[in-house]
Amino acid sequence: MKINGTPYRTIWPTADNAAVEIIDQTQLPHIFTTLRLDTMRDAERAIRDMQVRGAPLIGVTGAYGVALSMRHHASDAALKATCDMLLAARPTAVNLRWGVEKMRALLAPLPANERATAAWIEAARIADEDVAINASIGQHGGEIIRALYQKKNATVNILTHCNAGWLATVDWGTALAPIYTAFDAGIPLHVWVDETRPRNQGASLTAWELGGHGVPHTVIADNTGGHLMQHGMVDMAIVGCDRVTARGDVCNKIGTYLKALAAFDNGVPFYVALPTPTIDWTLQDGVKEIPIEERAAIEVTHISGLCDDGQVRTVQLTPSGSHAANYGFDVTPARLVTGLITERGVVRASADAMRVLK
Amino acid sequence: MKINGTPYRTIWPTADNAAVEIIDQTQLPHIFTTLRLDTMRDAERAIRDMQVRGAPLIGVTGAYGVALSMRHHASDAALKATCDMLLAARPTAVNLRWGVEKMRALLAPLPANERATAAWIEAARIADEDVAINASIGQHGGEIIRALYQKKNATVNILTHCNAGWLATVDWGTALAPIYTAFDAGIPLHVWVDETRPRNQGASLTAWELGGHGVPHTVIADNTGGHLMQHGMVDMAIVGCDRVTARGDVCNKIGTYLKALAAFDNGVPFYVALPTPTIDWTLQDGVKEIPIEERAAIEVTHISGLCDDGQVRTVQLTPSGSHAANYGFDVTPARLVTGLITERGVVRASADAMRVLK
Numbered sequence: 001m002k003i004n005g006t007p008y009r010t011i012w013p014t015a016d017n018a019a020v021e022i023i024d025q026t027q028l029p030h031i032f033t034t035l036r037l038d039t040m041r042d043a044e045r046a047i048r049d050m051q052v053r054g055a056p057l058i059g060v061t062g063a064y065g066v067a068l069s070m071r072h073h074a075s076d077a078a079l080k081a082t083c084d085m086l087l088a089a090r091p092t093a094v095n096l097r098w099g100v101e102k103m104r105a106l107l108a109p110l111p112a113n114e115r116a117t118a119a120w121i122e123a124a125r126i127a128d129e130d131v132a133i134n135a136s137i138g139q140h141g142g143e144i145i146r147a148l149y150q151k152k153n154a155t156v157n158i159l160t161h162c163n164a165g166w167l168a169t170v171d172w173g174t175a176l177a178p179i180y181t182a183f184d185a186g187i188p189l190h191v192w193v194d195e196t197r198p199r200n201q202g203a204s205l206t207a208w209e210l211g212g213h214g215v216p217h218t219v220i221a222d223n224t225g226g227h228l229m230q231h232g233m234v235d236m237a238i239v240g241c242d243r244v245t246a247r248g249d250v251c252n253k254i255g256t257y258l259k260a261l262a263a264f265d266n267g268v269p270f271y272v273a274l275p276t277p278t279i280d281w282t283l284q285d286g287v288k289e290i291p292i293e294e295r296a297a298i299e300v301t302h303i304s305g306l307c308d309d310g311q312v313r314t315v316q317l318t319p320s321g322s323h324a325a326n327y328g329f330d331v332t333p334a335r336l337v338t339g340l341i342t343e344r345g346v347v348r349a350s351a352d353a354m355r356v357l358k
Numbered sequence: 359m360k361i362n363g364t365p366y367r368t369i370w371p372t373a374d375n376a377a378v379e380i381i382d383q384t385q386l387p388h389i390f391t392t393l394r395l396d397t398m399r400d401a402e403r404a405i406r407d408m409q410v411r412g413a414p415l416i417g418v419t420g421a422y423g424v425a426l427s428m429r430h431h432a433s434d435a436a437l438k439a440t441c442d443m444l445l446a447a448r449p450t451a452v453n454l455r456w457g458v459e460k461m462r463a464l465l466a467p468l469p470a471n472e473r474a475t476a477a478w479i480e481a482a483r484i485a486d487e488d489v490a491i492n493a494s495i496g497q498h499g500g501e502i503i504r505a506l507y508q509k510k511n512a513t514v515n516i517l518t519h520c521n522a523g524w525l526a527t528v529d530w531g532t533a534l535a536p537i538y539t540a541f542d543a544g545i546p547l548h549v550w551v552d553e554t555r556p557r558n559q560g561a562s563l564t565a566w567e568l569g570g571h572g573v574p575h576t577v578i579a580d581n582t583g584g585h586l587m588q589h590g591m592v593d594m595a596i597v598g599c600d601r602v603t604a605r606g607d608v609c610n611k612i613g614t615y616l617k618a619l620a621a622f623d624n625g626v627p628f629y630v631a632l633p634t635p636t637i638d639w640t641l642q643d644g645v646k647e648i649p650i651e652e653r654a655a656i657e658v659t660h661i662s663g664l665c666d667d668g669q670v671r672t673v674q675l676t677p678s679g680s681h682a683a684n685y686g687f688d689v690t691p692a693r694l695v696t697g698l699i700t701e702r703g704v705v706r707a708s709a710d711a712m713r714v715l716k
């Protein structure tokens with residue numbers, strides 16, 4: 001997508017194919033800088049320090065990390081050490097494992113002297129595949145927005161939660177892909193951006209990327225969506241997800257369930273955008289079966305932002321004696337979900353309807 | 359209630375009855391200081407600068423402002439000028455008008471030389487009346503908590519939103535009065551405190567006052583309550599309110615509606631605590647009839663907190679080009695409310711049941 005008129009991806013090879021560049025997402029939304037990753041160590045650090053974030057982007061960065069390493073050492077031992085080190089950067093990241101293991105599976109059977117070239121091609125292919133999947137989600141979801149516009153014949157208001165935008169992928173994003181697609185097609189739209197406490201991915205990343213691409217948007221406190229829906233100010237909601245069960249229960253950023261309840265209560269369509277590999281066919285009842293990560297309390301008690309003096313500072317919000325709890329995700333039951341927007345089309349969130357995606 | 363073992367009210371006469379003292383609420387939760395109000399001007403400033411906040415407390419501060427003024431100038435002209443100036447401190451505050459007009463009605467017929475003494479007695483009476491009403495809400499609501507405890511025989515988990523605690527009143531609070539009453543009676547309980555973006559009255563004021571009184575509590579992002587309710591971690595919710603319609607629709611801090619939806623979806627009792635004058639008998643459909651205040655966007659885009667260096671600083675959360683919207687309240691339909699806890703007892707949120715309060 002564009003940053004003030006210039007098209008970007010979140011990760012791209014340098015012109016001479018000697019290295020890759022990324023956007024340093026830890027500095028957003030206040031400072032836009034890019035970083036050059038010359039070595040596997042650079043890629044490992046970018047993953048560990050969350051300079052790249054979002055499951056698909058982490059996976060692609062891992063793949064490029066393997067490719068950068070093969071340039072210098074392509075022995076079996078080096079391949080194993082590279083993969084182990086990259087996987088250790090974020091041990092629980094499923095897509096990181098997927099990206100790295102895909103590289104290992106391709107490279108292991110090859111002679112060492114062919115590995116560097118093959119690895120570079122494969123990493124680029126994985127990146128392009130992510131872009132193609134998201135572009136397809138954008139096409140399918142964009143049609144829903146177009147239909148709403150044709151019915152309403154006025155600006156379509158879309159609410160989103162957290163960041164499932166192009167910054168979390170290589171390009172397009174998942175939840176934001178339909179929005180970019182419709183916007184680029186000239187459909188008048190406006191996005192309500194949940195700030196998404198406690199990590200504020202909406203207020204920082206989603207607002208920043210929509211602004212950069214020129215999409216009209218308004219940041220709101222997470223408390224606000226219900227009121228807006230009661231007053232006809234939301235035409236649809238689109239969110240991303242971490243995992244979807246075989247019957248369509250959706251695990252996504254904490255607070256998604258509350259917005260889905262409000263959408264249901266007010267007859268507002270509530271869509272979830274995802275690449276089909278996000279479906280975990282082994283799970284049925286998301287509320288019972290999906291363990292919810294508890295994160296550090298400091299994400300609730302403290303927050304960072306830009307001070308008057310141009311410095312990014314962290315401030316404490318709570319009294320010193322008060323504890324905080326930080327559940328990272330919640331589960332939205334399938335009964336509240338209007339549809340799943342995938343790269344293979346839009347389907348209802350039910351075991352029967354989802355079978356075509358299996 | 360207590361602050362680290364010492365009982366306090368939010369406003370109290372000095373020992374020599376020469377002035378009143380307040381807690382400077384603009385400094386909470388990071389700094390606890392009290393301020394002495396010697397003159398009507400001091401009271402007017404405390405109201406305007408929100409050193410006192412919460413409808414009942416603002417009303418009582420206005421009454422004391424009139425009383426302080428009558429000490430120096432008790433003519434008809436002085437009484438009029440005093441009332442006008444105090445009302446102008448927060449023109450939309452209904453309780454401020456109520457407190458000041460109550461004083462005016464009492465004092466106007468009296469000879470000037472009797473006004474100072476009568477005013478002081480009346481202001482103290484208004485303060486005591488607020489305490490008595492809230493203590494009664496505490497008794498009625500405390501019984502609900504006791505019943506839950508007797509059924510569960512384990513710690514009762516209560517979720518609250520915003521600050522409807524003793525800091526918003528003279529003592530006890532409304533939503534927190536039942537919690538203090540039950541806690542003081544030895545019932546084991548724990549409070550989930552919604553941080554309540556964008557002004558964070560939960561994370562700052564509710565957490566601070568519960569901590570000061572020794573009540574176990576945990577601060578959570580506003581997004582979290584639905585997840586907790588899905589997992590049986592909330593036994594009841596109690597919130598305060600700004601206004602209740604004749605059929606029981608509840609206007610309260612933005613986000614209350616989302617918690618009420620989640621409570622309903624999970625069979626968690628959802629109570630609203632209020633003094634009966636909060637009921638607006640002229641209104642029926644809260645969503646349609648109650649206009650919702652839009653506040654400054656800077657409350658969403660910026661936030662204040664304690665820096666490492668001990669300074670309270672404001673930081674910007676959103677990218678510079680992004681707009682924000684700030685709706686202050688929302689309306690929870692009566693169908694989602696289990697009961698209204700008033701000083702005259704607990705009633706269902708319906709036109710029929712509420713008639714006994716008329």
